Amino acid sequence: MFQSFIAKLLPKFPESFVWKFSKKYIAGKTIESLLKKALEERKKGAYTTIDLLGEEIHNITEAYKFFHLYEELIPQLAENKLDVNVSIKPSMFGLKLDKQQCYEMYEKILEQVSTYPNGFVRIDMEDSSYTTLEIELYEHLLQKYPRHVGLVIQAYLYRSHKDVVELLEKYPEQSLNFRLCKGIYVEPAEIAYQKKQEVRDNYLRIMKSILKRGGFVGLATHDSWLIEETQKWIKENRISRYQYEFQVLCGVKENLKQAMIQKGEKERVYIPFGERWFEYSTRRLKENPRMVNDIIKSFFTS
Numbered sequence: 586m587f588q589s590f591i592a593k594l595l596p597k598f599p600e601s602f603v604w605k606f607s608k609k610y611i612a613g614k615t616i617e618s619l620l621k622k623a624l625e626e627r628k629k630g631a632y633t634t635i636d637l638l639g640e641e642i643h644n645i646t647e648a649y650k651f652f653h654l655y656e657e658l659i660p661q662l663a664e665n666k667l668d669v670n671v672s673i674k675p676s677m678f679g680l681k682l683d684k685q686q687c688y689e690m691y692e693k694i695l696e697q698v699s700t701y702p703n704g705f706v707r708i709d710m711e712d713s714s715y716t717t718l719e720i721e722l723y724e725h726l727l728q729k730y731p732r733h734v735g736l737v738i739q740a741y742l743y744r745s746h747k748d749v750v751e752l753l754e755k756y757p758e759q760s761l762n763f764r765l766c767k768g769i770y771v772e773p774a775e776i777a778y779q780k781k782q783e784v785r786d787n788y789l790r791i792m793k794s795i796l797k798r799g800g801f802v803g804l805a806t807h808d809s810w811l812i813e814e815t816q817k818w819i820k821e822n823r824i825s826r827y828q829y830e831f832q833v834l835c836g837v838k839e840n841l842k843q844a845m846i847q848k849g850e851k852e853r854v855y856i857p858f859g860e861r862w863f864e865y866s867t868r869r870l871k872e873n874p875r876m877v878n879d880i881i882k883s884f885f886t887s
């Protein structure tokens with residue numbers, strides 16, 4: 586209750602204060618700060634995917650600014666021997682404002698990324714008003730760049746299992762690449778599971794369907810129960826280690842991530858950076874008011 590109250594209040598706090606706790610979860614504002622953070626993760630044995638912050642855009646000119654930043658970033662990832670792996674939110678490229686230009690921006694980024702052997706673009710999944718639009722975008726990009734593009738699936742949506750199975754059956758020749766997460770947006774009971782265990786059960790169901798049909802899955806969760814269940818099933822079913830990896834958000838459950846790496850699991854860290862860090866931080870906080878504990882700690886440690 587107290588935590589939710591603080592989470593709601595935080596957007597009204599000065600940015601310098603919010604930065605105190607956000608810096609754990611975000612690389613910084615610039616490409617330089619991002620490269621530094623990604624290299625640190627690399628040294629710790631993790632793989633990375635990079636997210637440029639900024640969701641709500643108001644016109645297509647703004648979308649092009651973000652597009653050019655991605656264009657600038659990609660060769661620098663390669664020069665620094667980092668993964669050329671980026672996550673992009675379709676709303677940032679104006680999917681609902683101008684579908685054609687959004688498609689063109691993704692295509693141009695994919696053209697650039699696909700010149701690197703492991704170059705990869707992940708289409709981040711947004712709220713449910715985007716689900717169908719994003720699946721269509723994914724199918725479009727899949728035609729030309731099957732090895733370099735992947736989609737996010739949210740386990741809290743009732744429709745997700747059907748969506749995944751339909752895609753896998755429609756493209757049996759390709760090893761489709763999904764990131765599976767619980768889902769971050771607040772969605773109503775008409776379309777989404779509300780109970781924690783229901784979301785977990787659907788997560789496992791979707792994970793099994795992807796792996797049994799030969800797809801690849803990035804298991805994006807910090808939920809220890811879910812991680813153990815996935816590991817158990819993967820082992821029992823002798824799933825190839827090339828078919829999956831684990832994924833975490835930067836700064837979350839650092840010890841768990843390092844322990845997994847020590848055990849030989851592949852871990853990819855999602856690293857956000859950019860000028861729009863303030864909106865990102867306050868959204869994360871609303872999602873998980875328990876982060877308030879970190880803010881309170883920062884009063885005493887700084």
Ligand SMILES: Cc1cc2nc3c(=O)[nH]c(=O)nc-3n(C[C@H](O)[C@H](O)[C@H](O)COP(=O)(O)OP(=O)(O)OC[C@H]3O[C@@H](n4cnc5c(N)ncnc54)[C@H](O)[C@@H]3O)c2cc1C
Nearest residue numbers: 709710737766767768769805806807808832833834855873
């Ligand atoms: C790599 C990655 C990419 C993602 N991409 C998307 C996406 O494209 N679309 C989308 O809708 N969602 C995305 N998410 C978010 C996801 O949907 C969940 O909202 C989020 O991961 C929390 O769910 P959980 O499975 O970790 O389980 P939870 O039960 O929520 O978390 C388990 C434990 O992890 C810790 N924890 C989890 N999240 C945080 C946090 N933010 N800060 C501090 N501690 C935390 C807490 O200790 C918590 O008890 C992504 C998540 C990851 C890891």
